[in-house]
Amino acid sequence: MRPSGLEGKLVLVTGAAGGIGQAVVNAFLEEGARVVATDLDVSVVPPSDTLHPLALDVTSSEAVDALVRDVEARLGPIHAGVSVAGMLATGRVTETSDADWHRVFAVNTHGVFHLCRALARRMVERRDGRIVVVSSNAAGVPRHAMAAYAASKAAATMFTRCLGLELAPHGIRCNIVAPGSTLTPMQTGMWADAEGAAAVIAGSPATFKAGIPLGKLATPQDVADAVAFLASDRAGHITMADLYVDGGATLRG
Secondary structure, three states, X not given: OOOOOOOOOEEEEOOOOOHHXXXXXXXXXXXXXXXXXXXXXXXXXXXXXXXXXXXXOOOOHHHHHHHHHHHHHHHOOEEEEEEXXXXXXXXXXXXXXXXXXXXXXXXXXXXXXXXXXXXXXXXXXXXXXXXXXXXXXXXXXXXXOEHHHHHHHHHHHHHHHHHHHHHHHHOEEEEEEEEOOEOOHHHHOOOOOOOHHHHHHHOEHHHOEOOOOOOOOEXXXXXXXXXXXXXXXXXXXXXXXXXXXXXXXXXXX
């Protein structure tokens, strides 16, 4: 198999302390990359010669800019950036507060913008780099009682595609991975009982939600494998793609 081109390269991951982010970190480590793992609390991330945990609040553009600057000064150029940090708020639009709306966008949309802008400014100078944003299949299909989350992810998705268009002439690729229902605390936190997984797989006609044709939830590793592929040399002619990893739940690619 063709090498991934990631061995020895520096990768920055946000939302790295658990769930999909943790799986993404492990996937890059398995490819031989060095990883800067960021999250609000990185106490659960064990540091090593190739794994560098750093606390980061992606909602602060100043904090993101400072971290990217300091990482490159200490560890070298960031070859790939992966935005995984995200949050969920559910509720009907009529019940959504201003605070909840702004909080979701602060992480899911503004956080993506802060990270990608900081990385792009440096990658353009080198004419090299890869950016992958973990969005959601909710960005492409309406979801009942999830308007804030879906809208924030849709904004992040289109932002990433626009960024990819701007950066393509500089040899920088920008892609999106859009997971569906994935076995993480964010997902299980929405379940009412032990039958939650079965209900998600079956779908819900009452809320116009399709089931999962493959008959199973995604694992964080499923999503991480897609991220690592898009950041690798194996995806060398792919940019502005929106790769759905949802078992066919949205009936689109």
